[in-house]
Amino acid sequence: MCELLAMSANVPTDIVFSFTGLAERGGVTGPHVDGWGITFYEGKGSRTFKDACPSSQSHIARLIKSYPIKSETVISHIRQANRGCVALENTHPFDRELWGFNWTYAHNGQLTDYKEKFALRRFRPVGDTDSEMAFCWLLEQLVKRFGDERPGDMPAVFAYVASLANDIRALGVFNMILSNGHYLLSFCTNNLCHITRRAPFGKAKLIDTEVVIDFDKETTPDDVVSVIATRPLTGNEAWQIMQPGQWQLFCKGEIVAGGQFGAPDAGA
Amino acid sequence: MCELLAMSANVPTDIVFSFTGLAERGGVTGPHVDGWGITFYEGKGSRTFKDACPSSQSHIARLIKSYPIKSETVISHIRQANRGCVALENTHPFDRELWGFNWTYAHNGQLTDYKEKFALRRFRPVGDTDSEMAFCWLLEQLVKRFGDERPGDMPAVFAYVASLANDIRALGVFNMILSNGHYLLSFCTNNLCHITRRAPFGKAKLIDTEVVIDFDKETTPDDVVSVIATRPLTGNEAWQIMQPGQWQLFCKGEIVAGGQFGAPDAGA
Numbered sequence: 337m338c339e340l341l342a343m344s345a346n347v348p349t350d351i352v353f354s355f356t357g358l359a360e361r362g363g364v365t366g367p368h369v370d371g372w373g374i375t376f377y378e379g380k381g382s383r384t385f386k387d388a389c390p391s392s393q394s395h396i397a398r399l400i401k402s403y404p405i406k407s408e409t410v411i412s413h414i415r416q417a418n419r420g421c422v423a424l425e426n427t428h429p430f431d432r433e434l435w436g437f438n439w440t441y442a443h444n445g446q447l448t449d450y451k452e453k454f455a456l457r458r459f460r461p462v463g464d465t466d467s468e469m470a471f472c473w474l475l476e477q478l479v480k481r482f483g484d485e486r487p488g489d490m491p492a493v494f495a496y497v498a499s500l501a502n503d504i505r506a507l508g509v510f511n512m513i514l515s516n517g518h519y520l521l522s523f524c525t526n527n528l529c530h531i532t533r534r535a536p537f538g539k540a541k542l543i544d545t546e547v548v549i550d551f552d553k554e555t556t557p558d559d560v561v562s563v564i565a566t567r568p569l570t571g572n573e574a575w576q577i578m579q580p581g582q583w584q585l586f587c588k589g590e591i592v593a594g595g596q597f598g599a600p601d602a603g604a
Numbered sequence: 605m606c607e608l609l610a611m612s613a614n615v616p617t618d619i620v621f622s623f624t625g626l627a628e629r630g631g632v633t634g635p636h637v638d639g640w641g642i643t644f645y646e647g648k649g650s651r652t653f654k655d656a657c658p659s660s661q662s663h664i665a666r667l668i669k670s671y672p673i674k675s676e677t678v679i680s681h682i683r684q685a686n687r688g689c690v691a692l693e694n695t696h697p698f699d700r701e702l703w704g705f706n707w708t709y710a711h712n713g714q715l716t717d718y719k720e721k722f723a724l725r726r727f728r729p730v731g732d733t734d735s736e737m738a739f740c741w742l743l744e745q746l747v748k749r750f751g752d753e754r755p756g757d758m759p760a761v762f763a764y765v766a767s768l769a770n771d772i773r774a775l776g777v778f779n780m781i782l783s784n785g786h787y788l789l790s791f792c793t794n795n796l797c798h799i800t801r802r803a804p805f806g807k808a809k810l811i812d813t814e815v816v817i818d819f820d821k822e823t824t825p826d827d828v829v830s831v832i833a834t835r836p837l838t839g840n841e842a843w844q845i846m847q848p849g850q851w852q853l854f855c856k857g858e859i860v861a862g863g864q865f866g867a868p869d870a871g872a
Contacts, residue, residue, distance in 0.1 A: 378656075378691075378692045379691055379692065379693060380691070380692075380693040380730055380731065381656075381691055381692025381693030381694070381695065381730065381731065382692065382693075383652070383653070383654050383655075383692060384651065384652070385651070385653070386651050387651075388646075388649075395667070395671050396667065396671075399663070399664065399667050403663050403664075423646075423647055423648070423649055424646045424647065424648075424649025424650065424651060425647060425648040425649030425650075426649070427649065432701055433700055433727065433728065433730060434728075435728060436728035436729060436730055437730065438730055457752050458726070458752065459701065460701065460702075460703060460704035460754075461704060462648055462649065462701060462704055462705065462706055463648065463649065484725050484726065486728075
């Protein structure tokens with residue numbers, strides 16, 4: 337499968353600590369050696385670094401671990417290929433522009449019998465993954481529902497995406513992160529958790545490598561930073577485990593909306 | 605203004621040498637200090653590195669200068685801001701997906717009175733530049749002309765883009781590079797040149813910094829590599845200067861189509 341990592345913060349924050357833990361799982365403490373990627377939003381703009389080689393060995397991942405990029409919203413992914421070969425075009429996160437936003441998306445899981453559901457016209461996959469097809473389909477549905485003009489109520493847009501994600505859950509495992517830079521949506525099928533750090537800050541210790549950080553020295557008392565991950569990255573903090581069918585919408589580090597779907601209709 | 609750099613090659617080739625020269629113009633030998641970016645195509649996939657700081661000082665540019673990424677098609681840009689503030693979202697190259705291709709684009713020049721012409725619906729700018737608006741408009745016209753299904757005749761698509769680029773020339777200076785990964789189009793208003801290197805290869809010396817390369821040691825006899833730039837990057841080679849209204853379509857290092865437009869209709 338794969339592993340996901342994401343961050344939503346109320347001040348530009350670097351993700352070096354968390355990414356250092358995740359990157360170990362790409363070949364050292366985990367089997368996710370088929371590529372990795374990370375997207376940083378900085379204001380309205382975003383940039384994605386990706387590589388089709390293991391994150392534990394990547395020159396570019398080494399840069400990300402040593403060069404703090406301050407961002408309010410981050411999405412990262414390490415890949416263990418199932419659908420689609422090991423190639424740059426199959427490496428998450430994927431991104432598309434809609435309504436003048438860069439949308440960024442990453443998926444953990446595997447879908448079956450999805451090609452019929454994911455009929456596409458305006459957004460097309462560049463690679464061969466079920467993940468990118470699902471992303472394109474989600475965006476197609478947004479245009480069908482909300483039209484070509486940017487909607488005023490973005491939380492309603494993300495709530496609609498969550499309902500669509502629950503439909504996709506009928507096709508398999510669909511743990512998913514989606515952001516337009518300002519909001520960040522997490523949707524859980526089976527493996528996703530989060531932690532929100534705020535004052536008083538303490539020390540945190542990575543599970544996957546010998547790194548300890550004292551957040552009290554890295555933050556101000558007003559900082560609020562949420563981190564979402566497939567599995568907890570630190571061993572001494574209380575991560576909240578998400579439930580199947582649960583979604584959470586983050587904005588500036590806080591959960592601003594959420595909900596819980598029942599099992600999807602298998603005929604959906 | 606800005607400077608452009610692009611490459612089309614018949615084998616995956618690194619652009620470290622040329623980028624090293626270009627990056628100097630972002631703060632050392634040139635005034636283009638308002639950001640830089642570079643896109644590498646690797647097969648169907650692509651990845652873009654960008655920074656809103658000067659290329660001569662950027663940590664990420666240092667990585668690009670020291671870590672050879674092999675690519676058949678590259679587009680790079682260093683920015684001196686005119687329209688739009690210094691920010692990541694205003695940093696070239698820009699990219700959008702259409703027909704399952706990642707399209708990458710960079711522009712050198714400045715347009716006036718463009719907002720009326722560039723009425724947009726499906727493709728919207730994320731930033732505030734005339735350049736990104738022009739890119740979105742070009743893609744809108746492609747959908748209007750060719751529809752939602754990928755056209756079979758891609759050279760015809762690029763020839764149409766060249767005619768649209770000539771329309772845009774009525775609004776100001778429009779030197780432009782566009783690629784779908786396989787083909788690479790250059791369109792000249794006033795400053796663009798190219799060189800095609802093939803056997804027998806020789807030595808080349810950068811103008812902007814003390815670097816010499818012996819291409820004979822870096823290549824095989826079958827390699828064909830074209831480099832396009834705003835101004836020549838080497839001092840000992842014969843760069844071909846493009847004419848106003850001229851366009852060239854590159855594929856695997858060779859020019860496969862091209863043409864020459866007259867002055868655009870000022871009322872276009």
